[in-house]
Amino acid sequence: xxxxxxxxxxxxxxxxxxxxxxxxxxxxxxxxxxxxxxxxxxxxxxxxxxxxxxxxxxxxxxxxxxxxxxxxxxxxxxxxxxxxxxxxxxxxxxxxxxxxxxxxxxxxxxxxxxxxxxxxxxxxxxxxxxxxxxxxxxxxxxxxxxxxxxxxxxxxxxxxxxxxxxxxxxxxxxxxxxxxxxxxxxxxxxxxxxxxxxxxxxxxxxxxxxxxxxxxxxxxxxxxxxxxxxxxxxxxxxxxxxxxxxxxxxxxxxxxxxxxxxxxxxxxxxxxxxxxxxxxxxxxxxxxxxxxxxxxxx
Numbered sequence: 001x002x003x004x005x006x007x008x009x010x011x012x013x014x015x016x017x018x019x020x021x022x023x024x025x026x027x028x029x030x031x032x033x034x035x036x037x038x039x040x041x042x043x044x045x046x047x048x049x050x051x052x053x054x055x056x057x058x059x060x061x062x063x064x065x066x067x068x069x070x071x072x073x074x075x076x077x078x079x080x081x082x083x084x085x086x087x088x089x090x091x092x093x094x095x096x097x098x099x100x101x102x103x104x105x106x107x108x109x110x111x112x113x114x115x116x117x118x119x120x121x122x123x124x125x126x127x128x129x130x131x132x133x134x135x136x137x138x139x140x141x142x143x144x145x146x147x148x149x150x151x152x153x154x155x156x157x158x159x160x161x162x163x164x165x166x167x168x169x170x171x172x173x174x175x176x177x178x179x180x181x182x183x184x185x186x187x188x189x190x191x192x193x194x195x196x197x198x199x200x201x202x203x204x205x206x207x208x209x210x211x212x213x214x215x216x217x218x219x220x221x222x223x224x225x226x227x228x229x230x231x232x233x234x235x236x237x238x239x240x241x242x243x244x245x246x247x248x249x250x251x252x253x254x255x256x257x258x259x260x261x262x263x264x265x266x267x268x269x270x271x272x273x274x275x276x277x278x279x280x281x282x283x284x285x286x287x288x289x290x291x292x293x294x295x296x297x298x
Contacts (some may be wrong), residue, residue: 010110010148010174011206013067014231019269019294022068022112022235022277023061024287030057032283040083044075047093051100058104060284065291066109068275070151071101073114077140080118094143102146112151112176113144115164121180121212124156124189133160137167149174154212156180157189158199165203176207176275178233183213185220194224201228209233212279215256215264222271231274236264238281255281258289265290 014020027043035046035053046054058069075081076097078090086093094113101111118136119126127133141164144150150168152175155161161177168175177200185193197208208230210221215236225232238256256264265276276294278286 007148007172007174013110014174014207014274019273020067020110020275021065021287021291021294022233022275023058023064023066023070024235024278024282024284025237025280026054026057026070026072027074028280029283030054033057040075040080041086042075043072044081044093044097047072047076047096051096054097055100055104057284058101061287062104062109064284064288065294066105066277066287068110068112068277069101069105070112070114070153071144071147072097073140073144074116074153076143077116077118077136079136090139091143094140095146098144098146110148111146112149113141113147113173115140115144115150115152115168116154117156117160121154121156122188124160124187127157127160130159130163133163134167137164138170141167141171144171144173147173149176149206152177152205154178154180155196156187158187158191158196161196161200162203165200165205169203169205174206176209176233177205178209178211178235180212181210181217181221183217183220185224192224193221194227197224197228197230201230205230207231207233207275209235209275211235212237214238215261218264218268222268226272232272233275233277234265234268234273235275235277235279235282236261237279256286258283258285261286262289262293266293269293 031037076094078087081087152164
């Protein structure tokens with residue numbers, strides 16, 4: 001299953017030393033390199049078609065300086081896989097993704113197991129009922145055994161975020177929960193980010209953050225993140241995908257050069273971010289530029 005997992009190792013590193021560098025996008029990078037990423041599987045399709053490409057992407061991010069690799073498990077939940085008649089392979093494909101990330105980073109960095117919304121990232125009203133949320137997030141969290149931490153990402157409502165955090169906490173692994181929000185620091189459900197951070201804070205995640213929002217939209221999110229009382233992370237995108245990441249085949253990007261993106265990251269770091277990286281549209285070149293920003297902060 002890969003290297004032994006020591007939950008304390010990640011938490012100790014989070015608490016001390018320079019900020020941690022997360023990798024960049026996997027799904028849009030697979031698309032950019034020519035992988036088939038059509039729905040419903042999106043990035044999970046490459047686990048079947050071309051796992052070697054996933055490994056190359058991971059290794060490129062490590063070479064760029066990433067200390068945390070996100071396993072390609074954003075869409076390996078049984079609910080999504082069942083739409084392609086692959087629901088019974090959820091645990092198997094999730095473990096393949098974990099192992100690919102582990103092979104790329106070894107025991108010198110950290111593998112984050114991605115836990116995404118069960119339905120469309122951009123449509124919080126499609127989330128299933130509380131019973132389904134609890135059951136399916138618990139199943140996916142258990143399938144992520146072998147990761148160093150669990151990354152609950154692109155959360156669009158307080159209700160689903162709390163269900164996912166509860167499921168992740170039950171594994172005993174460090175838990176990071178990240179929200180997608182608009183330029184007014186509100187989740188896509190309309191709920192204020194500050195309220196979301198307070199709601200999940202009661203469940204004691206180890207790290208909070210925002211992701212998959214354009215870099216300029218991060219600015220109003222920084223104050224509530226800093227006020228949360230927890231270490232926080234930021235990994236912005238280069239423009240929102242055209243649809244949900246489970247069905248989108250292309251991304252509408254607001255392109256930024258690596259230097260321009262790193263300039264945003266310098267601001268996040270100056271405001272106290274402990275983890276920075278990139279989401280949809282970002283590439284190894286952007287992560288390399290952020291690595292330099294960490295070495296030479298504002």
